[in-house]
Amino acid sequence: MTEAPLVARTTGPVHVIGAGLLGASVGLGLRERGVDVTLEDASPTTVALAADYGAGRARTAADAEPALVVIATPPDVTADVVEGALARFPNAVVTDVASVKLAPFQELTRRGIDLTNYVGSHPMAGRERGGAIMARADLFVGRPWVVCRDGETPAAALALVEAVALDLGAVLIEMTPEEHDRSVGLVSHLPQVVASLTAARLMQASEPAIGLAGGGLRDTTRIAASDPELWVQILGANRGPVVELLEAFSADLAEFADALRDPDQPGAKRRIADLLAAGNTGVSRIPGKHGSAERFAAITVLIDDKPGQLARLLTELGELGINMEDLRLEHSPGAQIGFAEIAVLPEVAERAISDLVERGWRTL
Ligand SMILES: NC(=O)C1=CN([C@@H]2O[C@H](COP(=O)(O)OP(=O)(O)OC[C@H]3O[C@@H](n4cnc5c(N)ncnc54)[C@H](O)[C@@H]3O)[C@@H](O)[C@H]2O)C=CC1
Numbered sequence: 409m410t411e412a413p414l415v416a417r418t419t420g421p422v423h424v425i426g427a428g429l430l431g432a433s434v435g436l437g438l439r440e441r442g443v444d445v446t447l448e449d450a451s452p453t454t455v456a457l458a459a460d461y462g463a464g465r466a467r468t469a470a471d472a473e474p475a476l477v478v479i480a481t482p483p484d485v486t487a488d489v490v491e492g493a494l495a496r497f498p499n500a501v502v503t504d505v506a507s508v509k510l511a512p513f514q515e516l517t518r519r520g521i522d523l524t525n526y527v528g529s530h531p532m533a534g535r536e537r538g539g540a541i542m543a544r545a546d547l548f549v550g551r552p553w554v555v556c557r558d559g560e561t562p563a564a565a566l567a568l569v570e571a572v573a574l575d576l577g578a579v580l581i582e583m584t585p586e587e588h589d590r591s592v593g594l595v596s597h598l599p600q601v602v603a604s605l606t607a608a609r610l611m612q613a614s615e616p617a618i619g620l621a622g623g624g625l626r627d628t629t630r631i632a633a634s635d636p637e638l639w640v641q642i643l644g645a646n647r648g649p650v651v652e653l654l655e656a657f658s659a660d661l662a663e664f665a666d667a668l669r670d671p672d673q674p675g676a677k678r679r680i681a682d683l684l685a686a687g688n689t690g691v692s693r694i695p696g697k698h699g700s701a702e703r704f705a706a707i708t709v710l711i712d713d714k715p716g717q718l719a720r721l722l723t724e725l726g727e728l729g730i731n732m733e734d735l736r737l738e739h740s741p742g743a744q745i746g747f748a749e750i751a752v753l754p755e756v757a758e759r760a761i762s763d764l765v766e767r768g769w770r771t772l
């Protein structure tokens with residue numbers, strides 16, 4: 409059966425400035441829908457790489473003005489690049505995907521720039537490592553994409569930015585820049601700091617101690633692998649909300665430590681339990697962490713610590729016609745066994761497990 413071609417809502421050529429992880433991912437997703445995408449970056453190598461991966465083509469002087477410019481440069485230079493794009497392409501709608509929304513907006517307003525054609529936005533999707541080589545066409549699928557409009561934003565400008573987000577499979581959310589920055593402070597910036605500081609403690613761990621690390625530590629520190637240079641910019645630009653959250657968090661830590669110091673004092677155990685139970689409630693509120701909001705089902709397969717085992721598993725999944733949506737490996741140093749956590753569509757999970765077991769694999 410031939411697959412129906414993907415239809416694009418996005419009209420007109422799209423020009424991407426900053427062809428790294430976010431820019432190249434936008435380009436890849438739009439190219440899949442046949443949208444004409446041109447690329448630009450401070451680094452010519454990045455443009456060439458992104459083009460080689462299929463994220464678009466380098467912009468030439470002969471190219472007409474784009475309908476939409478997507479700016480995916482680091483937060484520090486975003487206001488400058490937005491100002492430049494509005495001047496270079498006076499008829500285009502300009503959006504940016506920076507992780508902070510208030511600082512660039514305030515800077516552009518301070519400079520007296522006409523922002524009629526500018527709509528700030530932020531896809532809540534990313535990866536620990538940047539660069540065009542990390543880009544994925546499906547990076548934004550099912551992820552929230554915040555759009556910051558104001559009373560002056562023309563409907564057509566908003567529609568163009570929303571079309572791109574929808575074409576890339578994202579879920580639109582409207583917020584003011586203030587609301588956005590407070591929200592991401594809580595759901596993205598505080599967790600980044602806590603994960604980084606938790607992981608930084610591991611520098612003191614002896615080899616035997618680190619050898620005990622497992623899933624819990626991995627889950628709470630994954631984003632500690634993020635790029636410090638990008639995060640210095642993000643946190644600096646959102647320091648107000650983040651410092652407030654860090655102070656509240658450190659008060660929670662102090663309360664926890666106080667209760668734990670003498671757990672036999674009256675009420676101490678209850679304070680500890682209440683704080684842990686609040687964590688249960690908090691985690692149950694994360695979309696996609698439970699019930700039907702989960703996009704994929706996870707299958708855990710045990711793999712012997714022998715060369716070629718993982719390759720064999722992946723080949724056999726292919727032979728069984730099971731599409732792997734994601735793969736996570738867990739392996740403790742020195743252990744004779746590893747775990748491959750494979751994400752598949754929920755409707756094929758049961759068949760995947762029984763077919764794998766039939767072929768001799770052990771699943772959890
Ligand atoms: N990394 C992530 O997980 C996410 C990042 N973002 C935001 O997306 C933006 C881009 O981040 P990434 O793609 O991760 O970074 P990246 O480092 O992969 O790409 C940024 C690109 O911008 C280019 N660049 C820098 N200054 C430039 C300039 N003045 N003109 C043209 N190109 C320039 C760089 O050469 C680089 O190729 C940032 O504002 C970030 O806050 C948003 C959501 C997630």
Ligand SMILES: O=C(O)C(=O)Cc1ccc(O)cc1
Pocket residue numbers: 506507531532533534535536596631
């Ligand atoms: O890795 C993850 O889970 C993320 O959520 C990544 C991320 C990093 C920065 C953003 O501005 C948005 C998303």
